[in-house]
Amino acid sequence: MTKLLDISNLTRKFDLCDGELTALDNVSLSLDAGKILGVVGESGSGKSTLARIVMALDHPTSGTVHINGQSLFDLSPAALRTARRDFQMIFQDPYGSLDPRHNVGRLIAEPLYLEQNAPSGTAKRDRIAALLEDVGLRADDMNRFPHEFSGGQRQRIAIARALITKPKLVVADEATSALDLTVQKQILELILKLRAEHGISVLFITHNISVVEEICDDVVVLEHGKLVETGPTDAVLNAPQEAYTRRLMNAEP
Ligand code: ADP
Ligand code: MG
Numbered sequence: 001m002t003k004l005l006d007i008s009n010l011t012r013k014f015d016l017c018d019g020e021l022t023a024l025d026n027v028s029l030s031l032d033a034g035k036i037l038g039v040v041g042e043s044g045s046g047k048s049t050l051a052r053i054v055m056a057l058d059h060p061t062s063g064t065v066h067i068n069g070q071s072l073f074d075l076s077p078a079a080l081r082t083a084r085r086d087f088q089m090i091f092q093d094p095y096g097s098l099d100p101r102h103n104v105g106r107l108i109a110e111p112l113y114l115e116q117n118a119p120s121g122t123a124k125r126d127r128i129a130a131l132l133e134d135v136g137l138r139a140d141d142m143n144r145f146p147h148e149f150s151g152g153q154r155q156r157i158a159i160a161r162a163l164i165t166k167p168k169l170v171v172a173d174e175a176t177s178a179l180d181l182t183v184q185k186q187i188l189e190l191i192l193k194l195r196a197e198h199g200i201s202v203l204f205i206t207h208n209i210s211v212v213e214e215i216c217d218d219v220v221v222l223e224h225g226k227l228v229e230t231g232p233t234d235a236v237l238n239a240p241q242e243a244y245t246r247r248l249m250n251a252e253p
Contacts, residue, residue, distance in 0.1 A: 002069040004169055004201050005031040005054065010063035012049050012225075023049040024060070025225040033168065036195060036202040038216030038233065040209050040248060046225040047205045051173045054203065055089050056080060067169070085114045088162035090155070092174035098146040098154060105142030108132070108161045115165060131160040134197065135190060152183035159190065163198060171203045176211060188214050209248045213237055221245050 012024040024046045031037045039047050052058040054065060056072055065072040067083060075083060088111060091097055098107050108128050112118040119127055129139035135156040146154055155175065162170050172191070176184040192215055194200060204216055212219050212233060219236050221229040221244065229242045240246050 001032075003030040003066070004033045004068060005029075005203065006064075006066040006069075007050075007054070008064045008066075010050070010053065010065065011061045012046070012053065012058070013061045023225050024053075026063070027222070027225070027227045028063075029220050029227065029230065031169070031201055031203060033201055034195070034199055035217045036191070036204055036215050038212035038219040039203060039205045039222060040207065040212055040219060041222030042248065042251075043207055044224075045222040047207070047222060048173055049225075050222075051089065051171050051203070051205055054169075054171055055087065056084065081114060085111075085165040086167050087169040087171065088165060088167040089171040089173065090158045090162050090175045092177050098157060100146050102145075103142065104132075104144055104146070104149075104157055107146070107157065108142070108164055110161060111165045127164065128160075131163055134163070134194065135160045136186075150183075152179055152186060155179065155183075155187055156190065159187075159194070163194065163200070166198070167200060169201050169203065171205070173205045174207070175204075177206060177208065184211070185214070191215060207248075209237070209245075209251075221248070 007030065008028050010024050010027045011022065014021045014023055039050060041047055053060050059073060067087065070083060105128050108131060109124060128142050132139050132141055137153065137156055149157065176187050179187060188211065191202060195202065206212060216233045218231065219233045220227055221242065223244045229236060229240065229245050236245065240249065
């Protein structure tokens with residue numbers, strides 16, 4: 001069966017003034033449709049570099065990324081634009097990515113530029129309203145502005161925006177890390193609900209291994225750009241093979 005996401009031997013090196021830094025070192029992983037895969041590792045382990053490459057915002061030094069069997073970096077610009085509808089990203093700080101001058105409806109509609117036959121008028125408003133309700137907000141919140149919402153609510157807006165193109169894959173890079181524990185839990189529950197309702201798959205990136213336990217089917221552990229351990233979440237967390245993984249488990253969230 002074709003994997004939704006298939007990454008092989010991915011390496012990303014950065015040229016620094018005093019040498020070279022290998023942010024990702026020969027990483028291979030895959031994600032089946034409908035699954036949530038956790039990527040954990042301490043700060044600087046290469047998680048965001050991986051996210052940027054999967055989103056085609058950065059290129060690997062070597063290795064391949066296939067999405068639905070298509071090689072991401074061999075697509076024509078037009079084909080890449082079409083494929084981009086199928087994967088969306090949510091970030092740690094939605095405030096930074098939600099332009100404060102625009103109302104919530106306009107912000108949620110932004111990714112629709114990727115769609116050739118994007119809905120307009122009432123159809124577009126209906127889609128935005130339905131998404132707002134899906135993420136636990138109200139339809140008429142579309143007329144309000146980002147500063148009128150709490151951090152957790154802004155993350156819900158960012159999630160609604162990620163879902164508007166009906167993506168198959170959502171990359172969440174530290175999406176709950178800035179939130180306090182209760183709100184974090186609510187957002188994790190929301191992601192689980194959306195997985196069930198919208199059939200999305202999630203690449204869930206976090207430095208906090210206890211979050212992985214809540215929602216991820218499988219987990220990948222990165223240390224200095226290398227994949228050091230992977231498997232079903234239960235197996236990895238119940239019997240970690242690596243001292244590094246055990247250290248992550250004992251770290252403060
Ligand atoms: P994480 O998200 O796990 O904290 P990152 O992927 O952001 O890690 O970074 C991995 C390593 O790559 C870090 O050492 C970081 O400083 C380095 N790095 C990331 N992006 C760049 C860049 N554009 N230029 C140089 N070094 C970078
Ligand atoms: Mg990061």
